[in-house]
Amino acid sequence: MGNTDKFEMIANIYDTPERIQIAKVSSDAIREYLIDTKSKNAIDFGCGTGLVGMNLLNDFNSVLFLDTSPNMVNQIKQKISDFNIQNADTLCFDFETEGLSDLRADYIFMAQVLLHIDDVEFVLSRLFDVLNEGGHLLIVDFNKNENIVSDIVHNGFHQEELTDIMKKIGYGHIQSKTCYTGSKIFMGQDASMFILDAQK
Template sequence: MGNTDKFDMIANLYDTPERIQIAKVSSDAIRNYLVDAKSKNAIDFGCGTGLVGMDLLNEFNSVLFLDTSPNMINQIEQKISDFNLQHVDTLCFDFEKEGLSELHADYIFMAQVLLHIPDVEFVLSRLFEVLNEGGHLLIVDFNKNEKIDSDLVHNGFNQAELADMMTKIGYRDIQSETFYTGSKLFMGHDASMFILDSRKR
């Protein structure tokens, strides 16, 4: 996944008050879209230090934390050990490099991950294969922001264009909304965040 080296370097400094707060509003937004999830298995895709997934542990039967950064995964494993967490697993893996045919989930959520992925359509197609029938992919990310010009990340996403791309892949029942606006959220710029819910069926 994009920018793995950068995330490796900042892993042990990642949990700042600002990131913790954004993770909380993101996990709350995801929680609003969960349906009968207590018996379901979830993947926190591009989990970082697990700030979003940790807040959602009680919503699912089990959660797999997946990231390309070994140091981020180490941070999560430390939290799992510190809090003696059950029904939790970790996986260091890069979907952009290889497939993982034995991996399946009822819910996949990704918070501020898509903007780091160069080939968005390819990764969303891979995640579609991982979802069980009836499963949900939930995406939290920034709305497109023309003020941001970066070689490292996308400058956000147009919700309608993202939904069109996902429909072509096979996702259905796509709905999205802007749920949060904040100052200096995105590379020093004011920005808004959306959540998109989609199903495989």
């Protein structure tokens, strides 16, 4: 996945108050779309230090924290150990370069991850394959923001364009809405975030 080397360097200082706050916003937005998930298994895809998934542990039977950065995964392992968490596991894995394993999940959520991915359609189609029939992919990310110019991340997404890509892959029952607006939350710029829910 994109920018792994950058995340490797900041793993142990990643949990800033700002990131913790945005993670709470993200997990609260995701929770709105969860129905009868206590017996379901989830993947926190591109989990970073697990800030979002940790907030959702009680909503699922189990959560797999998946990231391409070994240092980020080590941060999660430490949290799982420190808090003696029984329903979490970790996996260091890169969907963009490694062959699909036998991973399966009822829910996959990804918060501020898609903007780091070069080939959005490819990764979304990979995630489609991982979902169980009837499973949900939940994406929290930034709305398209023309003030941001970057060669390492997308400057957000148009919800309609993302919906079209996902329909093409085979996702259905797609719904999205803007769920948060904040100052200086996206590369120093004021920005808004959306949540998108899609079903296999």
